[in-house]
Amino acid sequence: MVFKSINNRTPPYLADLLVRDVPSRSLRSSDLALLTVPRTRSRLKGDRAFAAFLGLPTFFPCFLSFLESEMNCYSLVRVPRNTVFLAPVMSVLKINCTITLYGCHRNPRVSWCKLYGDVCTSLNYSNHLRNEWTNITEHEGMTFLVFLNISMEDTGFYRCKEGDMSIGHAINVTVTVPTTVHTPPNDGLQWLWYFVYICSGIVGLVFIVMIVSFLYIFIRQDLQVKGDSSKEKLNKDVYMKRENNLGRNQAQLEELILLWKLQTNVTLNI
Structure with a gap:
């Protein structure tokens, strides 16, 4: 005024x-x-x-x-483009943006809003949502939007603002549902399950070692039998060759004796 x-x-x-x-x-x-x-x-x-x-x-x-x-005061809101936060349902999630004040002698006026189409609606802070501020330097700080017990309804795009002019890029918040993992019933015999698992592993290992040992013995015997048969066949061939050679030598000797007798008779007749 x-x-x-x-x-x-x-x-x-x-x-x-x-x-x-x-x-x-x-x-x-x-x-x-x-x-x-x-x-x-x-x-x-x-x-x-x-x-x-x-x-x-x-x-x-x-x-x-x-x-x-x-x-002379202006602010700068820094949020990386395409920022995505993933959080399982019913967990605590913090999303943040950095705000720098230039030439300002006041506290930052930070607010968060959620995008519904092209309209960014301001959030109402409650026990479910909370806004926090942390100073980095004298004129720079980081604001956090804290979701306590986040739900599937909190999935969407959020933006942080400083005053009415400076606004950051949209932050994508995605709420996931964790997959259920089957666990053995806890009825006071939890130690028994570990004992069963250990014994099963030992039995399986012994079974594998026995199979490998049997295969090794079987293959070795098979190779030994094949080696013995090949040696026996080789000895038999050598024996047959020797017999054939002896037969030939004996036949040649008989022919020589016969020729000698014939020559002797011819000489006596003369």
Whole structure:
């Protein structure tokens, strides 16, 4: 209201109530844009008038500095594109975004919303949802949206905002249902199941070793039998060759004896 009144953006009856204070000599407060405080006679009505209240030396400079800081203040929300969070149902999930304030002398105004089509609806924080803030540096921090006992209805896209201008990319939250794993009944005999598993493993190992041993013995005997038969056949062939050679030698000897006899008879006859 004061800013508009000074810059002629309000009706004249308001703008005429504010008069800038122009000192008659050079003072250190000359550049503070002070207003002239009118004199009042009544504390109930005069001191509470528009011109008297806004013309206080302690109010207007602070208000101008606040306006100046707000005009130079801007924020940056950083969220990576295509960010996805997976969480099993009935678990705790934290999604986060980083916010940096530039030229601001105030606390961050963080809010979260959920996308329904093209409209981002603000979230209502409750026992199920919680917003947390952690400072990283003096002007930078990280905001967390905490889901307590997350459910399938929480699946969707979420965005974090700082003020009304800065907004981050959408964060995809996907809630999964864990698969059931069959476990043996816990009836006080849990140790017995481990004993059964260990014994089954030992029996299986012994069975495999026995099978491998039997196969090794069988194959070795088979190879030995084949080796013996081949040696016997080889010896038999050698024996037959020897017999054939002896027969041939004996026949040749008989032929030589016969020839010798014939030659002897011929010589005697002569």
